[in-house]
Amino acid sequence: VQLQASGGGSVQAGGSLRLSCAASGVPFSRSHVGWFRQAPGKEREFVAAIRSGGRTHFAESVEGRFTITRDNAKNTVYLQMNALKLEDTAVYYCAARNGLRIGYEYRVMTNYDYWGQGTQVTVSS
Secondary structure, three states: OEEEEEOOEEEEOOOOEEEEEEEEOOOHHHEEEEEEEEOOOOOOEEEEEEOOOOOEEEOOOOOOOEEEEEEHHHOEEEEEEOOOOHHHOEEEEEEEEEOOOOOOOOOOHHHOOEEOOOEEEEEEO
16 A cells, blocks of 8 residues: 655745545545655654545634645545745645545644655745
């Protein structure tokens, strides 16, 4: 099982980026997928998640600015990030969990079975 995160880059504050998380070896249609980020000197934190059934969750800091969607045919989950702020600068990671397992807590990193390698997002003024 491999998750490949991509789409990061450098953008000015107020701009947009779309991150992609492509999976191989696991059917995304039956997976919960989350995005986390880690800024320099800080702990990794939850950003957004989408359940296998499509329900979405967001951290308060990104609510209204970020959206998360999935294309099961492409085995890919997207994180659309709009109105980016300096504090959004971080390495972004995607993670997946078998959606058939019970007890999913989307904010908890240990709830996820697979992780991607991370993609850097840098927001400048």
